[in-house]
Structures are given as C-alpha cells and as structure tokens.
Ligand code: HEM
C-alpha cells in the first residue's frame with residue numbers, strides 16, 4: 001500500500017475544518033493573531049544606553065587584542081618545561097595553561113563582543129519570509145520527464161540491447177580490479193594464529209629481569225610474567241610475537257590444583273598460562289592469591305588458575321591455554337612444547 | 352559623452368569594495384546569489400545552536416588537525432625515547448608515540464593544540480548527539496528533511512570512527528588496548544574474520560602497519576567524506592529553510608526570524624569564537640589523554656580502568672555484559688559472545704536512523720512540515736526516542752561497569768546483571784512512562800486553554816468557598832497551544848466492496864493500521880480543545 005492510498009480525511013489538514021477554523025461568523029479564539037508588535041529595547045530609544053553597549057563591545061574587542069599580545073608574550077617568555085600550581089587543578093604545564101587561557105580569552109571576547117553587538121544594537125525586528133514548496137510544479141515535472149524520454153530515445157539504449165548489456169557488464173566488472181588490488185594488504189592467516197614462539201626446550205625468561213627462571217624464583221602468591229628465551233625487546237617483530245607468547249606463571253600447592261591435566265602440565269605446582277585474555281585479547285594483570293583467580297582488567301573476565309583456568313566470571317568464552325612446562329638439566333624452567341591450542345581471542349577456524 | 356567614458360567615470364567613483372564585487376559578479380554571479388541569501392531569514396531558538404556547535408568544532412578539529420600533521424610521524428618503527436620527559440627516557444616506543452611526546456613536550460603550544468583537537472572531538476560528537484536528539488524530538492526530520500536527517504546521522508557515525516582512529520594514532524597503552532579490542536571483535540566474524548583482521552593489520556596483530564593505515568583513514572578518507580556531507584547538509588538547510596516552532600505569525604508557509612546580514616551573521620560568527628574560546632580554555636585547564644602517564648603500547652601490558660572515549664562507550668557496554676557464548680562445531684568456532692555485540696552495535700544506531708521512514712509510513716502524510724512539534728504532542732515518537740536514549744545510556748553504564756563498581760562500592764556482578772536486565776526492560780519502561788508523561792502534559796495544556804492559567808490569587812466566594820482565580824490566556828498563547836495537528840488513526844476500511852466481493856487485506860496494511868492506532872488512537876493522544884468547547888466554557892463563566 002503506497003501513501004497515495006491514504007484516505008484524505010485522515011490527514012490533519014482535513015480534520016481541522018471541523019475544529020479550529022470552522023466557525024464562520026464569530027471570531028475564532030484560536031486563530032493566528034499574526035506577528036506580535038515589535039517591542040523596543042532600551043538601546044533603541046535611549047542613545048545613552050546604546051552608547052554604553054557600544055563601549056562594552058569595544059571593550060571586549062580590546063580585551064581580545066590584549067589577550068593575543070599575552071599569547072605571544074607567553075610563547076616567547078615561558079620555558080617549555082616550567083610547571084605552575086593552579087588552584088584547584090594542581091601542578092600543570094605553565095606554557096599550556098598560559099597559551100590556552102590567552103587564546104581562549106582572545107577568541108571568547110571576539111565572540112562575546114559580536115553577540116552583544118547583535119543583540120543590543122542591530123535591529124531586532126522579526127521578519128517573515130515566504131516558503132515555497134520544494135517539489136517542482138507539475139509543468140516542470142512534465143517537461144523534465146519529456147526531456148528525459150527524448151534523451152533516452154536518442155541514446156537508443158532501450159533498443160540496442162547488445163550495447164546496453166555489454167556496457168552494464170563492463171561497468172560491473174571493472175571495479176573488480178580495485179578489489180583485487182587490496183589483496184596485498186596482508187598475508188593470508190594460514191595457521192599463524194595457532195603457533196607461538198614457544199617450543200620444546202625454550203627457557204622461560206622473566207619479563208622483568210630478563211633472566212631465565214628457576215623454580216625457586218617463583219614464590220607462592222606472586223604473579224610472574226615470562227617470555228620465551230631469545231625474544232628481545234629490540235627485535236623487529238617483538239610486539240607481534242609477545243602478543244601471542246606472553247606468559248603468566250604462578251605457584252599453587254599441588255594438592256590445591258583441581259584439574260588433572262593442569263597438574264600434569266605443571267612443575268612442582270608451578271603453572272604457566274597464556275597471559276592473553278581469551279575474550280578480545282587484553283593482557284591479564286591482576287591476581288588474587290587466596291583464590292588463585294586472575295582478572296582481566298578490560299572487561300573483568302575472571303579465570304580460576306587452580307582449575308584449568310576456566311572462566312568463572314565475565315564475557316570470556318573459554319579457558320586460558322596452558323603451557324606445558326618442566327625443568328631442564330641445569331635446573332631452569334623450560335617449555336615442553338608450544339601451546340596445545342591457539343592463544344587469545346577465539347576465531348572462526350579455531351575449532 | 353560616449354558610453355566608454357561613462358564607465359570610466361563610474362569606475363573612478365565606485366568604492367574599491369564595490370569594484371571587487373563587480374569583478375567577482377562578472378565571473379561568479381555573486382549578486383544573484385546574494386540577492387537570494389544575504390537577507391535570508393533565520394529563526395531564533397537556543398536549540399538551533401546545537402548544529403552550529405557541531406559545525407564549529409568540526410572546523411576547529413580540521414585547523415588543529417592540520418597543525419598536528421606537521422609534527423606527527425605515523426610510523427610504528429621502534430625507537431628509543433630521548434626527549435625531555437625524563438621518566439620515559441631510554442624506553443622503546445613507536446615513532447608515532449615518540450612524535451606525540453615531541454608534540455606534547457618540545458613543540459611550544461603543541462600540547463595545547465593536541466588537547467584542543469581532542470576536546471573538540473569530544474564536543475563535536477556530543478554536539479552531534481544532542482543536535483540529533485533535538486531534530487528527533489521536534490519532528491524536524493519530516494518531509495522534506497529526511498535526506499538531511501540521514502546526512503546528519505552518517506556524520507555522527509563517521510565521527511565516531513574518525514575519533515576512534517584518531518585516538519589510536521599516538522599508539523599509547525590505552526588506545527592500543529582499544530585497537531586490540533577491535534581486532535578481537537573482527538576475529539569473531541564468522542568465516543572471514545581472520546582474513547579481515549590480517550588484511551587490516553597487514554598480518555598478525557599488532558604488526559607494523561596499522562598506525563600508518565589509520566592515519567590516512569583519519570586525516571584524509573573520513574574527514575574528506577565528512578566535509579562533503581557537512582557541505583551538503585548546510586546546503587540543504589539553506590535550501591529547505593529553517594524549521595520553526597508554532598507561535599503567533601508563524602505558519603507552515605513562512606519563516607519568521609532575523610536576516611542573515613547582519614544579525615544572524617554576527618551571532619553565528621560570534622558563536623564560532625565563543626565555542627573556540629571555550630574549548631581553548633578547557634584545553635588549558637583540563638588535561639586529556641596524557642600519553643606520557645599512560646606509556647607506549649605493549650601487547651602484553653595494560654593499564655587498569657581502560658576506557659574508550661565516551662562515544663565508543665556503548666559498544667564497550669555491549670561487549671562487557673554479553674555472556675561469553677562460544678559454539679564449537681566441525682572444527683569451527685562461532686564466537687557469539689563477541690559477534691552478537693558486534694552486530695547489535697550497528698543495529699542500535701540504525702534503529703534511530705530509520706525511525707523517520709517508519710513514522711512517515713505509518714502516518715502516510717506526504718505534506719511538507721516546517722512547524723516543529725512539541726515533544727509532548729507526538730507521544731509515541733517521544734516515547735520511542737526516550738526508549739532509545741535509555742538503551743544507549745544503559746549500555747554506557749555497562750561500558751563503565753568497573754568505574755561504577757569502584758566509585759559506588761558495588762559488585763561488578765550485580766552491575767552486569769543490572770545492565771543485562773535493563774537492556775531489555777529499561778527501554779520498555781521508558782517508553783510507557785514517557786508516553787504517560789506526554790499525555791499528562793497534553794491534558795495540562797488542554798486545561799490551560801479551556802480554563803486559563805493559574806494566577807496564584809485565591810478568592811473567597813460569598814458562601815465561603817476558596818477558589819484560585821484562573822486568568823484567561825492571551826490569543827497568542829491560545830493559538831500556540833492549539834496549533835499542533837492531530838492525526839486520526841488509519842482504518843483498514845470495509846473488507847467487502849459494494850459488490851460483495853471480499854478484498855484481500857495485506858499483512859502490511861494490517862500492521863500499519865495497528866501501528867496507526869497505537870500512534871493516534873484514544874490511548875495515545877488527548878484530543879485538543881475545540882472552539883466549541885472553549886466557547887461553551889468561557890460563556891458559562893459569563894464574565895470574560
Ligand atoms: C573530523 C573529525 C576528527 C576527529 C573526531 C578527530 C579526533 C582525534 C582524536 C580524538 C585524536 C587523538 C588526540 C590525542 O589525544 O592524542 C586525534 C589525533 C590526530 N588527529 Fe584527528 N580528528 C579529526 C580530524 C582530523 C583531521 C581532519 C586531521 C588532519 C588533517 C587530523 C589529524 C590528527 C593527527 C595528526 C592526530 C595524531 C596526533 C596526536 O595524537 O597528537 N584529525 N584526532
């Protein structure tokens with residue numbers, strides 16, 4: 001049903017006839033009385049008041065000029081590293097404060113002057129302008145339709161189907177080149193998200209000290225962050241590698257570990273889990289030592305490290321992957337392989 | 352005297368300004384343009400300034416943005432910091448972060464421009480939001496302004512993404528966390544998610560490309576589109592002329608106000624400086640995004656209380672309160688816990704964008720509307736709008752659940768459940784309550800028209816009763832309060848025609864009749880006072 005089918009009497013313009021405007025002989029109390037008479041402001045009748053307004057506006061513009069001078073002076077005079085105490089904000093950069101305030105005042109007073117001028121001294125007589133329908137009148141529409149028909153006929157697009165169809169084909173195909181060109185925006189995912197730098201025999205290196213960890217370095221109740229041996233901050237792909245390989249390590253009394261596999265993959269109660277939250281990938285950073293819960297600060301997903309790091313609260317969809325660890329001949333903690341499942345946020349191919 | 356001499360003579364006399372204008376008119380036709388527009392009438396209402404706030408903050412953003420490009424290096428190459436901010440010296444960071452540090456500490460006034468850019472972005476988006484709501488609640492989106500409504504809506508959405516790409520540029524710990532969030536969300540898209548992510552980041556996250564890519568999107572692609580939309584938006588505002596509220600002398604066929612030259616130009620031009628001045632002053636005193644305190648981005652580090660800029664907050668809310676559903680099948684994972692929020696995010700926005708078209712379908716009204724509605728006189732629309740805002744605000748609360756928890760000592764768990772329930776219940780409640788308030792206000796208007804305004808004067812009648820004297824309203828007020836139109840609900844009409852043949856009533860037609868009843872039925876509007884009612888009552892009182 002298109003809008004044309006609306007019965008006319010449902011439109012308010014029609015209904016109005018039995019309401020507001022219908023009463024013929026007597027005066028309609030709701031009728032539009034027309035524009036109210038113009039009321040003069042004090043500045044319109046009292047030249048002294050007008051002069052006062054003029055002086056206020058000029059004063060505002062003058063303040064603006066002074067503020068700009070102040071801006072330049074601050075730029076030149078204030079050392080870039082000086083800080084000032086401004087109540088109640090505290091210590092802030094003197095340069096930033098001075099430049100911002102002078103600029104702000106210079107601009108604000110121009111605006112205030114202009115608005116005051118407009119409100120008090122320019123004519124405040126309200127004027128009514130006619131509106132004209134946006135829609136073209138029927139003659140115009142008829143003319144345009146006829147012109148278009150003529151143009152279409154002269155192009156013979158409708159008649160010469162072969163031209164039309166091949167043209168549409170060509171126009172539809174050529175944007176493909178543009179799409180193809182986007183192919184090299186990035187490599188295909190392949191199985192990159194399934195692997196990290198961890199592999200059998202890689203030492204667990206303490207993130208803070210950059211030293212390989214021994215079991216004795218991991219105390220009960222503390223949260224240790226680790227990276228795989230060989231990955232250094234200055235490496236070109238450090239950011240991308242650490243985004244997958246970051247590890248968190250805690251020590252739990254073995255008898256408190258509820259998950260069998262977790263216990264098997266741990267070493268003397270030391271367990272290593274991916275630090276990357278399985279929700280959308282924030283690093284996990286908070287540890288509650290009594291409960292062995294770790295918390296992701298981004299959306300509060302909480303994982304129970306004593307029970308396979310399963311999700312006990314929050315929007316994460318699955319447990320943190322565990323890294324299987326052991327100790328090598330020299331007594332250092334080492335990985336016994338890569339993570340068994342992809343780390344970080346879930347994705348379609350994860351399975 | 353030959354004609355040549357006349358022109359010579361005139362040229363000699365005309366003031367320089369006029370000669371320049373003549374020159375330009377001969378080439379650009381500016382006199383015809385000015386004839387139509389120089390004294391164009393603009394109605395005055397405080398809410399009409401909201402759009403101006405958006406325009407001016409957009410201009411401020413462009414000016415300051417161009418300045419920032421002079422110093423900002425959109426590169427993710429890792430460098431060691433050797434600038435003047437001591438605590439970070441020797442630390443590794445991307446060039447993007449390094450150059451933002453340079454802007455903040457070593458370029459005099461650079462910090463100010465950065466802060467103005469960021470504050471103006473917040474004002475820009477807040478301005479667009481409130482402006483959009485003004486247009487919505489007054490029905491200014493009705494014909495002929497539907498296209499301009501869409502332009503405005505697009506500006507709001509593009510503004511969100513321009514802001515997001517902008518605050519990701521410094522590559523600090525906070526914004527990097529936001530980018531990671533986005534990458535996680537993209538990964539959740541079924542089938543193509545990993546491919547999209549690899550194409551966007553040039554490989555695995557974070558890689559070395561995204562700052563440069565965001566940069567061209569942030570300073571060229573999106574602002575370019577937005578500039579085009581802003582110009583189109585303004586041309587349409589000029590072409591349609593401004594709407595106005597009902598009042599004495601104001602009709603659907605005129606526009607009442609002050610001329611562009613001089614009053615409106617002075618006010619609007621002045622207002623630009625007011626907005627700029629206020630934003631500059633805010634940037635002088637209120638620090639925003641102190642990247643030096645946050646530090647450079649590292650995928651394995653995070654700052655607590657990570658929050659996006661406010662306009663992204665509702666997407667944050669969606670992702671925070673969604674349960675972590677994941678479905679595994681045939682070696683694939685459907686990450687509903689992230690993907691559903693990702694789908695609802697645009698749907699929330701689209702819901703408000705398409706509303707004007709739904710309303711015009713329900714009313715079937717094809718006339719132009721230049722007189723604004725008072726929100727109370729369109730209860731269903733107003734109620735829908737408030738319901739939408741309620742949804743938006745509930746999600747904003749969800750986005751800041753950790754802040755609420757720490758500030759008000761609540762548990763995250765209970766806030767999450769509150770938001771989950773309020774997501775469904777809140778809008779419904781808001782709808783019902785708003786509609787009732789609107790109807791109450793309509794009833795009050797009717798009272799006022801029929802019985803006059805309460806004067807506050809108490810009179811004692813001869814038999815001892817006290818009454819409050821009601822003053823009759825002026826004709827101005829009577830007109831203003833009764834000027835709105837009221838639709839009648841649409842009837843499907845007889846389903847059997849005069850020959851007894853049954854007419855098929857389409858489902859859409861039935862739906863439309865139902866909606867129309869919901870909009871304009873007895874439950875949904877108070878019939879406005881009629882002249883007869885008014886006369887009967889006033890003559891009953893006798894003494895007017
Ligand atoms: C149109 C809407 C725009 C919005 C909403 C917007 C928003 C932002 C935001 C929030 C930031 C982060 C600032 C910070 O705290 O560090 C930013 C950074 C930046 N923007 Fe924009 N911007 C816009 C347009 C532009 C334009 C047109 C340009 C340049 C022509 C530009 C150039 C920049 C540059 C170079 C930066 C990085 C420098 C820095 O972060 O200090 N922006 N933008």
Ligand code: FES
Nearest residue numbers: 277279280296299
């Ligand atoms: S990223 Fe950890 S809860 Fe969202």
